Amino acid sequence: MNSLNKKIYSEIKKFNTIYIARHIGPDPDAICSSFALRESIKLTFPDKEVYAIGASVAKFKSFGPMDKITSLDKNALVICLDVPDKKRIDGLNIEEYKNVIKIDHHPFIEKYGEIELINDQVGSASELVLDLINETKLKINTNIAGNLFLGMVADSNRFLFHPTDAKLLRKVADLIEKNKLNIQKLYTKLYERPISDVRLMGYIAENLKVTKNGFAYIELDEDIINSFNADISSASNMINDFNNISEVYVWVFVTNDPTNKNYRINIRSRGPIVNEIAMKYGGGGHKFASGVRTTDKEIILKLLDELDKLCKEYKNKTVN
């Protein structure tokens, strides 16, 4: 039991208008946790106005709609999910709001909410929303449960990543059983993809550069992504499909993001700790899954170089 959940619930009760925000370049956990919380609040308090804020992403359309609001009420309650720092909040300037709650599972970066429920030992923001629902009077239905399940599945890479343990699996088993989830259907929703994406994966596999130190990287510019008819967010999320390559400890995708006018650098590791280096370059994230955004090509080169050296050190330590 987390006592903050009771506090968050009483804040939710107080406000009539609630915005649910998440990080830019959303992944399934960010999308699913915000849709689940929106629906749960609406189901529990039908008179409240609850909106999921942020740019919509074509490939997540089947998960539910983003809300388009023309004028935002600065006195509303804002609940930010899955986002540790102000600058990565999508769709609103958090400085303009005084009623802010953060619910997050990334390592702490900065405080921006009056109430902050942070647990970086938990695998997904969706799990934190599930705990919030389980520990308060917030309601759940099959759709909400399905979204929470998918958020947990996605961020844990189908219960592969740390921290996957018996406690989590029991919690998920409970969720499936109580809400009669059709797991096969849900998995298809998450993993079915167009042939264009698979062709782009083929391109990445073919062109990924691998150094002798066990560092791999690829730069995907807009033209290449467009030529495969894919979008930037699916392209950069493909990084998760390149795990467990014998010759690679750390791998990086650099994508050019024309909407945010910067480069998005995704970093994954299956050994060396990468978030400290990511932080040094203005990014952040988890120990083995981090990211950086920058407009500066020089910074990218330095970052790639530093990660290559990190792999070299790691290789020397573990192989010898």
Ligand SMILES: [Mn+2]
């Ligand atoms: Mn997450």
